[in-house]
Amino acid sequence: MSLEDKPKEACGVFGMYSRALAGELAQQTYFGLYALQHRGQESAGIAISDGERTTAMREMGLVSQVFDEAKLAALEDGHISLGHVRYSTTGSASWENAQPEFHGRGEINVAVAHNGNLVGSAALRDELASEGFEFHSTSDTSLIAACVVAFLERGYPVEESVGSAMGRLKGAYSVAMICRDALVAFRDPQGFRPLCIGEVEGGYAVSSETCGLDIIGARFLREVEPGEVVVIDDGGLRSHRAQQPRPALCVFEYVYFARPDSRFGGQEVADSREKMGERLAEEAPADADVVIPVPDSGIMAAIGYSRRSGIPYAEGLIKNRYVGRTFIQPTDGMRQLGLRLKLNPLPSVIDGKRVVVVDDSIVRGNTSRKLVRMLFEAGAKEVHFRVSSPPVIGPCYYGIDMDTEDQLAAARYSVEEIRRMIGATSLAYLSVDGMVAATGRPKGRLCRACFDGEYPVEGAAEKFALERR
Numbered sequence: 001m002s003l004e005d006k007p008k009e010a011c012g013v014f015g016m017y018s019r020a021l022a023g024e025l026a027q028q029t030y031f032g033l034y035a036l037q038h039r040g041q042e043s044a045g046i047a048i049s050d051g052e053r054t055t056a057m058r059e060m061g062l063v064s065q066v067f068d069e070a071k072l073a074a075l076e077d078g079h080i081s082l083g084h085v086r087y088s089t090t091g092s093a094s095w096e097n098a099q100p101e102f103h104g105r106g107e108i109n110v111a112v113a114h115n116g117n118l119v120g121s122a123a124l125r126d127e128l129a130s131e132g133f134e135f136h137s138t139s140d141t142s143l144i145a146a147c148v149v150a151f152l153e154r155g156y157p158v159e160e161s162v163g164s165a166m167g168r169l170k171g172a173y174s175v176a177m178i179c180r181d182a183l184v185a186f187r188d189p190q191g192f193r194p195l196c197i198g199e200v201e202g203g204y205a206v207s208s209e210t211c212g213l214d215i216i217g218a219r220f221l222r223e224v225e226p227g228e229v230v231v232i233d234d235g236g237l238r239s240h241r242a243q244q245p246r247p248a249l250c251v252f253e254y255v256y257f258a259r260p261d262s263r264f265g266g267q268e269v270a271d272s273r274e275k276m277g278e279r280l281a282e283e284a285p286a287d288a289d290v291v292i293p294v295p296d297s298g299i300m301a302a303i304g305y306s307r308r309s310g311i312p313y314a315e316g317l318i319k320n321r322y323v324g325r326t327f328i329q330p331t332d333g334m335r336q337l338g339l340r341l342k343l344n345p346l347p348s349v350i351d352g353k354r355v356v357v358v359d360d361s362i363v364r365g366n367t368s369r370k371l372v373r374m375l376f377e378a379g380a381k382e383v384h385f386r387v388s389s390p391p392v393i394g395p396c397y398y399g400i401d402m403d404t405e406d407q408l409a410a411a412r413y414s415v416e417e418i419r420r421m422i423g424a425t426s427l428a429y430l431s432v433d434g435m436v437a438a439t440g441r442p443k444g445r446l447c448r449a450c451f452d453g454e455y456p457v458e459g460a461a462e463k464f465a466l467e468r469r
């Protein structure tokens with residue numbers, strides 16, 4: 001659910017290379033981004049290239065607000081496209097930081113779409129500035145572009161330039177890039193953020209998630225491997241293993257960020273979420289009459305919880321699906337209204353019942369407190385709060401905008417203290433092992449750092465590190 005104290009998604013990237021579809025790429029890229037909208041709602045952009053000239057449009061707003069038929073038609077035809085939806089995890093939400101970003105020196109230009117957060121970006125920016133690079137945006141994406149340009153200038157081929165640039169980068173980056181007459185996709189050695197490849201008529205598409213491929217009818221081929229550079233041009237698709245892989249896909253993608261119909265490692269995200277609910281029912285049973293989800297992200301886990309516990313499932317909270325980011329914030333005196341704008345209880349499901357309410361995560365706890373109060377006001381006899389992920393105890397440095405430690409409820413309080421804060425009859429979280437098992441991936445191949453403190457890459461990223469300089 002996109003309530004105010006939830007972590008924010010990072011970004012979505014999309015790209016295509018097809019001469020057979022030249023003339024349709026702007027539209028297809030629009031649809032790809034449309035499917036990835038959940039990964040970023042602040043800005044959207046599309047670039048189209050014929051290998052020599054690149055035209056682009058990027059604006060603040062949702063994909064459907066930024067583009068219409070006329071604007072897509074105004075992008076010149078070409079056989080390479082790049083698209084991006086953004087939520088600002090480094091740098092503020094401003095037009096300058098919208099993507100795709102362009103970077104170049106002299107004859108060499110690249111367009112970049114990036115999902116993730118670099119670690120140590122301030123020091124890297126200093127290094128690149130001392131090499132004569134100038135930066136017009138405060139996002140870390142321009143640093144990735146500059147690193148690649150620096151090697152292209154020395155005459156390295158595209159894959160080696162990107163591979164060598166990766167040696168200078170630390171942190172999370174799943175990137176699609178237009179470079180010369182090629183579409184390039186690459187992923188950090190941990191593969192924190194997802195990126196996959198599909199086949200289209202006469203070429204290929206790359207997308208943050210498989211749902212971006214599905215929408216344009218692309219056939220899923222495989223994921224871009226951690227540490228891999230994929231170059232797509234008239235010669236087809238080439239792979240270059242640039243960095244030793246140390247896989248650590250973000251487990252929060254399974255818990256909350258990715259769309260339920262996307263697939264990682266062949267497993268649907270929806271399936272993982274149902275399994276998280278089943279494990280939760282085993283680990284934290286409740287004596288109750290009904291299981292209700294917090295829509296939408298708690299739905300799959302609640303179904304799993306209901307199935308394993310035998311307690312009937314019902315929709316007890318109705319979500320207003322049309323609340324945008326711009327609605328007028330209610331005053332303090334109307335505090336409950338803030339939540340009621342988005343969720344309203346169904347008394348016929350809740351009144352007189354012992355209710356299990358399933359949510360995917362608790363970050364600050366403010367929304368959970370309002371929710372519990374709302375359920376009691378609707379007549380619930382008991383409210384058993386169940387969370388289909390473990391307590392969030394630390395911040396994320398790899399592209400997810402989460403609160404700092406002092407704002408994270410579980411970093412400061414015990415489960416019992418949080419239960420009292422939110423006013424629930426009982427409160428329980430899924431264990432780290434239970435969450436990991438539900439993904440079907442070995443524990444060592446997942447980043448779980450915000451849940452267990454084991455950070456795969458040292459050093460903190462700072463959201464506005466490049467703006468203070």
Ligand code: SF4
Nearest residue numbers: 250251396447449450
């Ligand atoms: S710290 Fe948490 S949110 Fe960030 S990449 Fe790791 S698991 Fe994902």
